[in-house]
Amino acid sequence: MGGLTEANLKALAGPRSFERGLGYLDAVSGVEVGDGWVTATVHGTERYKVELTLDGPGGPTGVCDCPYGLEGNFCKHLVALGLTVLAQRGSLPRQREAARSRARDVDAWLSGLSHGELLALVGELIGEDRQLRRRLELRAASARGDLAEVRARVGELLDIGPFARYGYVEYADARAFADQAGQAVSAIGALIGSGRATEAITLAREAMLLLAEAVESVDDSDGWLGQVGAGLADAHLDACCAARPDPEGLARWLVGQVLGNFDGIIDIDPLDYEDVLGERGMTVLRESATEAWRGRRTGWAEKHLMEHLAKAGGDVDAVVAVHAADLAANGHTHLVIARELDTAGRHDEALRWAERGMREAQDLAAVDTALVDHLCERYVQADRLADAVVLRRDHFGARRSLLAYQRLRAAAHAADRWPAEREGALALLRADAVRRQQGRYDGPVLVDALLDDKDVEAAWQAAASSGADDRQWLTLADQARSNRPADALGVYQRFVEPLTKQTGNTVYEQLVSLLLSIRDCHRSLGRPDEFTAYVTALRTTQKRKRNLMRLMDERGL
Known part of the structure; x- marks a missing residue:
């Protein structure tokens, strides 16, 4: 059983999933033991297929088709199967040896069959399993390079019609449709293997468009079609590596894809194609991306692509230019630029951008708090403590929240100026308490600030004169x-x-x-x-x- 232990299961799953897995021991059914693996069905929200690999190079591993497991996590269903296996540890060696024996028997039997007998066997299986027949027919068409036949079959595989009710594939049928659509990936791979990589490129792109159209009418809550999309993207890259298409045309197609042709279902990174594109193709790629960005500087996809290419090329100025073309009113974009410049070691420029963000903020009450924190940290590092206090004071004057009060207090303490700053801050909060500018169900920030200062007597007096919410009164009672x-x-x-x-x-x-x-x-x-x-x-x-x-x-x- 190798490294499969209860401790290993807990380490793989984490305490939370392990504890939850204990409640699924009675939900495990259909356990099948192979040589080095165990499969089962675990009944949760749905019926999930679970497989444990017992002898992996890094220890036990597992896969489950529940949503959490599909993200690569060792889920509670895997824990339940693992604990079930541990409960049967005495019989496991015998079961694994029996599985090896059965596999040897099948291999020996198949090896003894004649060519005709093998064909007859495959024909029998095809007759009993329609899905197997369709897969083999598709592979045969791909292997002989029959592009027309493969294209027609791929279109059928990506047609939601047989699964749709009233033109929409419900959640319960999405998995079956995705399984069928996944066969298109295999067909394109077989086409590449048959030496028809150029045709495979065309077919992969057509399949991507069909999938993007289909996903609009499928409840893909579990992300099955996303996996199909990833498979098509890999197949397209493999085909391009084999066929070496025109780099300029490929570059323009890649830019079009990133800018939304497939509505997010196909995730392709143009930089994965760098070897195929070569210097000429990469030049066209950057030029096409730049042209698209200049035509729509505020577009998320355009900005993301430009930033991605600029960062890959180490061009900090280009990254700054992309963000500077669409500055947010709350200073967040200024902060992004400042961080990029800091990472590049250009600290003076970074500081100027952060300060500019504060100056250009249209509403200091709505300014990105992370920008305020960033700039204050830089002031402290530069021993500009007074500037940090001024910034915190201005921000508190606009926000007047407990957090802003706490940050002002920390900055003022560091500059040895808290008594005077506290007096001014509390004066603002007292005025607010009189006007009750807080929300209907919130007590005055004044009470929270005084409690945070450990000035319980003053907090009680403030609550008695200006009111307090239930939480504040209970805190006051506890402390007083x-x-x-x-x-x-x-x-x-x-x-x-x-x-x-x-x-x-x-x-x-x-x-x-x-x-x-x-x-x-x-x-x-x-x-x-x-x-x-x-x-x-x-x-x-x-x-x-x-x-x-x-x-x-x-x-x-």
Whole structure:
């Protein structure tokens, strides 16, 4: 069984998937043991095909066709199969030897058949399995280079008609359609193998267009058609490597593809074709990309392609030019440029771009916070602490959030200027608290800021005069309980009443937590008997809630 252990399964899956896999042990069925592999069906949201490879060079591996497994993850279904195999470890060597023996028997039997007998056997299988017949017919057409026949069959494979209801392929039928469409990839590969790579290029492109059209009418939630698209992209690259088409024409086709001909279902990287394109083709590729970008500088695809090519060529100035042509009003694009220049070691230019982003921001309240953080970090690195404070102060003045207050405090502390900055910041927050500019369900930022400063007394006074939300009052009560037990008691009791009218374990946990706090307040006030009477009365009214009674018993209430 090699390296298959419970510890290895947990390492491959991670703690979360491993724990979830424990709940699927009864969902494993149809276990089949081969020589070095085990397959099964695991019943989850759907029925998933799962395969474990036991003797891989890096240890056990697995594949599952659930959505999480298709992303390359070792999923809970694989964990369930692995644990099932471990539970049968005593019989596994015998089962693997039996699988090897069966394989040897089949090989020996096939080797003993005559040519005619083999043909008869294949004919029998074709007659019983229509899908196998269609695959072999397609391979035969590809092998003999019958482009017309292959093109017609590929069109049939990518036709949603047999799977569509009312012109649309539902989720339940998407896998079957994708399996059929995948045969087109095999057909194109066979065409390349038969020496017809030039024709394979044409057919691959036609298949891509058909797939892009089909995906509009398929519920491809699990990404099956994306896999078919990746296969077609690989087949096209293989065909181009074999046929060496005109580099200029290929370059223009690649640019057209990246700019949206296939609506994202076919992901082709033009740089994968660099060897095929050669110097002349790469020149045309860059010229075509530049021309498209100049015609639509704000287009995402055009910008992405230009940036990709510029980065590959190490042309930082071109990268900057692409972003500079479409600057965001919140300064985010300035930040992107600054980071690119920093990476290239051009720190002075990077700083100027970051500062320009702040100057050109149309609304300081909406400016990209990451730009503010980036620029402040650069100021600190350059020992420009006063500039960092000014920037944080201006940003706080526009945003007036707790996070902006915390960042201002950190910058001001570093510059030894916090007392004066705090006074000004709190003045703004007090004015806001009076106007209550916050959202309807949010308490004043003033209360949160004072709590964050550990100034509980001032926070309580602010809440009493300007109001606070439930979260703030509970935090205040928790932090002020030792000095203001009577006030805290009033807060806790106010929150108990609505909870007594609700049910559910989460509610009971909250209620018991409040009761424990109420008990602490009564003890601080020297009135334990009042708490006893309070809890007794509560138990009388809530006695039908058995889970609440049990929880109160466990906590000594």
